Amino acid sequence: MLKPYPADLHIHTCLSPCADEEMNPANILNMAKLMGTKIIGICDHNSAKNVSSVQEAAKHYDITVIPGMEVESAEEAHLLVFFEDLKTMMKWQDYVYGHLPLRKNNPKLFGKQQIVDKDSNVTGEEDLMLISAISATAGEISQKVFDMGGMLVPAHIDRKSYSLLGQLGFIPEGLKINALEISRNISEKEARSKFGISDDYCLIISSDAHRLREMVFQKTFLYIKEPNFFEIKKAFEALEGRRVVIKD
Numbered sequence: 249m250l251k252p253y254p255a256d257l258h259i260h261t262c263l264s265p266c267a268d269e270e271m272n273p274a275n276i277l278n279m280a281k282l283m284g285t286k287i288i289g290i291c292d293h294n295s296a297k298n299v300s301s302v303q304e305a306a307k308h309y310d311i312t313v314i315p316g317m318e319v320e321s322a323e324e325a326h327l328l329v330f331f332e333d334l335k336t337m338m339k340w341q342d343y344v345y346g347h348l349p350l351r352k353n354n355p356k357l358f359g360k361q362q363i364v365d366k367d368s369n370v371t372g373e374e375d376l377m378l379i380s381a382i383s384a385t386a387g388e389i390s391q392k393v394f395d396m397g398g399m400l401v402p403a404h405i406d407r408k409s410y411s412l413l414g415q416l417g418f419i420p421e422g423l424k425i426n427a428l429e430i431s432r433n434i435s436e437k438e439a440r441s442k443f444g445i446s447d448d449y450c451l452i453i454s455s456d457a458h459r460l461r462e463m464v465f466q467k468t469f470l471y472i473k474e475p476n477f478f479e480i481k482k483a484f485e486a487l488e489g490r491r492v493v494i495k496d
């Protein structure tokens with residue numbers, strides 16, 4: 249039996265310098281619980297160092313945490329990347345860290361990059377500046393993600409900056425993607441007509457929350473059997489009745 253799972257697949261933690269320090273596992277999970285959100289994706293900029301803590305903390309909630317990351321390609325396009333498990337995500341993180349410029353973060357200028365444990369204690373800070381384009385193109389990123397069995401979803405494509413459409417003006421032919429994300433500022437209908445997106449592409453809306461109050465923008469429902477990576481993939485591909493419904 250398929251059930252509609254309210255999902256928000258793009259949430260930042262306090263590891264992202266631009267996110268509020270309140271974005272720790274306990275607060276994120278309590279807010280998701282309050283909103284009735286059953287599936288969340290943790291997608292920090294170019295790092296997944298807080299994913300395990302949110303996953304661990306989620307064991308006490310009826311909420312599934314999908315390991316994710318918001319990667320910035322060489323073209324300065326933000327791309328969401330998801331993997332089935334933490335192990336593969338950490339391998340992916342090695343790839344991203346290997347392609348990040350060796351620049352140190354300046355917390356005073358850009359914000360702290362806090363690493364937290366499952367109990368939301370701050371255990372350290374990431375030194376490398378995470379808000380940077382990595383030296384891999386969207387095409388290279390998508391190929392690598394697919395080779396590793398992951399999913400790729402270009403982020404907030406309706407935004408003028410840091411989006412695939414904003415940077416390139418088009419979706420490169422042959423680019424392997426599973427779905428496209430639009431921001432909470434536009435409806436599915438508007439986005440499809442404004443950007444000429446055919447029904448072949450699955451659209452999702454995520455909150456891209458950098459602070460707790462932004463998690464109220466939960467609009468995507470995944471009609472799936474169970475809340476897991478493979479079911480979500482099927483929903484993106486509209487396989488076996490699985491589907492994505494956006495509540496405008």
Ligand SMILES: [Zn+2]
Pocket residue numbers: 318326403404410
């Ligand atoms: Zn972004």
Ligand SMILES: [Zn+2]
Pocket residue numbers: 258260291318456
């Ligand atoms: Zn984001």
